[in-house]
Amino acid sequence: MDWITRSETDADHARIREINLAAFPTSHEADLVEALRADPAAWLPGLSWLAQSADGTLTGFALFTRCHVDDAPALALGPCAVLPEAQRLGAGGAAIRAGLEAAREMGENLVLVLGHAEYYPRFGFTPASGFGIRPPFEVEDRYMMALALDPTRPVPKGVIRYPAAFGV
Numbered sequence: 001m002d003w004i005t006r007s008e009t010d011a012d013h014a015r016i017r018e019i020n021l022a023a024f025p026t027s028h029e030a031d032l033v034e035a036l037r038a039d040p041a042a043w044l045p046g047l048s049w050l051a052q053s054a055d056g057t058l059t060g061f062a063l064f065t066r067c068h069v070d071d072a073p074a075l076a077l078g079p080c081a082v083l084p085e086a087q088r089l090g091a092g093g094a095a096i097r098a099g100l101e102a103a104r105e106m107g108e109n110l111v112l113v114l115g116h117a118e119y120y121p122r123f124g125f126t127p128a129s130g131f132g133i134r135p136p137f138e139v140e141d142r143y144m145m146a147l148a149l150d151p152t153r154p155v156p157k158g159v160i161r162y163p164a165a166f167g168v
């Protein structure tokens with residue numbers, strides 16, 4: 001399927017909540033998106049991405065917010081969400097790839113994600129431990145992943161500091 005991607009506008013907030021409520025078992029992720037949007041230290045305009053089907057239905061969502069590795073800025077990817085009836089059709093991948101490209105154009109380099117170890121490697125993510133980066137909580141190594149958008153740039157080592165809304 002072909003997906004049209006674009007960053008969110010104010011008119012998309014309710015739909016983004018719907019997508020997250022539909023994709024996850026609880027409202028945790030939908031609430032997290034709204035808490036992140038309300039935090040100017042975390043929210044980066046232009047890094048909340050949507051994938052839309054040809055008929056205009058907003059279907060997929062990927063969010064990148066500001067986190068740090070020790071004191072160095074990085075991006076946290078998540079939540080990523082796709083309407084259940086449209087999963088595995090490329091909407092999630094389209095939103096993630098578009099967001100990664102926007103991040104690269106904004107001069108960002110390091111992106112971190114905690115999630116499915118079978119899914120994120122297709123975008124180039126590898127275990128964060130390989131970069132000397134670790135999360136501030138215990139998790140199996142393969143679930144905490146990192147991607148350097150420009151492999152020629154140095155990557156900071158240290159402990160990830162998430163925006164307060166993540167509650168970690």
Ligand SMILES: CC(C)(COP(=O)(O)OP(=O)(O)OC[C@H]1O[C@@H](n2cnc3c(N)ncnc32)[C@H](O)[C@@H]1OP(=O)(O)O)[C@@H](O)C(=O)NCCC(=O)NCCS
Pocket residue numbers: 023024060080081082083086087088089090091092093094114115116118119
């Ligand atoms: C995970 C999610 C965002 C992926 O988006 P998507 O549009 O469904 O996935 P895409 O079409 O881009 O990619 C499809 C591929 O991803 C794989 N995939 C999809 N969901 C997966 C999952 N939960 N775990 C592992 N792989 C998954 C599929 O097997 C498929 O692989 P293939 O290309 O080898 O056949 C979406 O399925 C979703 O919202 N899931 C529920 C919420 C969730 O788990 N969010 C992520 C939290 S880390």
